[in-house]
Amino acid sequence: MDANKISVVINTYNAEKFLKRVLDSVKDFDEIVVCDMESTDNTVAIAKEYGCKVVVFPKGDCVSAEPARTFAIQSATMKWVLVLDADELVTLELKEYLYEHISHKDAAEGLWIPRKNYFMGRFMHSTYPDYLLRFFIKEDTTWPPYVHTFPIVKGRQEKIPAKRKELAFIHLANENVRTMVGKTNQYTESEVEKKKNKNYGIAALIYRPMFRFFKSYILKGGIRDGKAGFICACYDGFYQFIAVCKILEKKYRKEI
Structure with a gap:
């Protein structure tokens, strides 16, 4: 070698x-x-x-x-x-x-x-x-x-x-909203497995998306990217919301 x-x-x-x-x-x-x-x-x-x-x-x-x-x-x-x-x-x-x-x-x-x-x-x-x-x-x-x-x-x-x-x-993947939303369902399934031991409560549905938006738009400079930066930050928050929803669903779901 x-x-x-x-x-x-x-x-x-x-x-x-x-x-x-x-x-x-x-x-x-x-x-x-x-x-x-x-x-x-x-x-x-x-x-x-x-x-x-x-x-x-x-x-x-x-x-x-x-x-x-x-x-x-x-x-x-x-x-x-x-x-x-x-x-x-x-x-x-x-x-x-x-x-x-x-x-x-x-x-x-x-x-x-x-x-x-x-x-x-x-x-x-x-x-x-x-x-x-x-x-x-x-x-x-x-x-x-x-x-x-x-x-x-x-x-x-x-x-x-x-x-x-x-x-x-x-x-090169100059992603559009449609592509990003399509990937969200796939990727958040894996998030559930990775974070299966996280002890999230209902409040996580609020604070995690809000923090992710703030981090993307303010802390990491998305505000400099105009409308694209704002949309991307909103999507980052949305992604976190879906991930936490799935984690909570798996934790509390009851079979009918």
């Missing part, structure tokens, strides 16, 4: 929309592994066209890529792994930064990488730097099978400075 080589790992399901652009952005890495969850569109054909190593993980009841992450990582053959979603671009500056990083003997085993998110065509200050632990050594790394989780990496971790915006992932 070459210590100075990097595998790019991309989890996919019906990801043809952005996949060519994503693969173009990582074509100069040493290996590209596409872990597909039984796509029904042209995702696999595109991956093969680019010479990617394609592995398949049964979709089953999965609503996110997380259950397949560990399998995908273990399918890579290089010492270092960069994990991408199928709607994220890697800049040339980030690629060069990663190879420079692994050239040092005392390189941190994990790197948190910032990501630029967009909504209604605007860069969202309220979500930046949106740090993701996506670059790490392959050995002994695992990933919990729940949505919005991070890998468990043995060793030292560092963050790429947020001010280095040229090193951030570019998130």
Whole structure:
């Protein structure tokens, strides 16, 4: 296993929309592994066209890529792994930064990488730097099978400075309200499992959405993003409301 080589790992399901652009952005890495969850569109054909190593993980009841992450990582053959979603671009500056990083003997085993998110065509200050632990050594790394989780990496971790915006992932999924609401039902199901031991009361239906709105709009700067920032902050509060509703429903539901 070459210590100075990097595998790019991309989890996919019906990801043809952005996949060519994503693969173009990582074509100069040493290996590209596409872990597909039984796509029904042209995702696999595109991956093969680019010479990617394609592995398949049964979709089953999965609503996110997380259950397949560990399998995908273990399918890579290089010492270092960069994990991408199928709607994220890697800049040339980030690629060069990663190879420079692994050239040092005392390189941190994990790197948190910032990501630029967009909504209604605007860069969202309220979500930046949106740090993701996506670059790490392959050995002994695992990933919990729940949505919005991070890998468990043995060793030292560092963050790429947020001010280095040229090193951030570019998130192509310029989401609209329809898409966000559609994902809400899927993602909050996983939230219920992750937070099953939380002792929420009815008051959480009020204070958690309100705090999330305040955090997004005021503390994280969504107010600078105009109407898009206000809508996004409202959605963040709505997401929390639905998540808490489902947690309380599971806790108090009685069979008829």
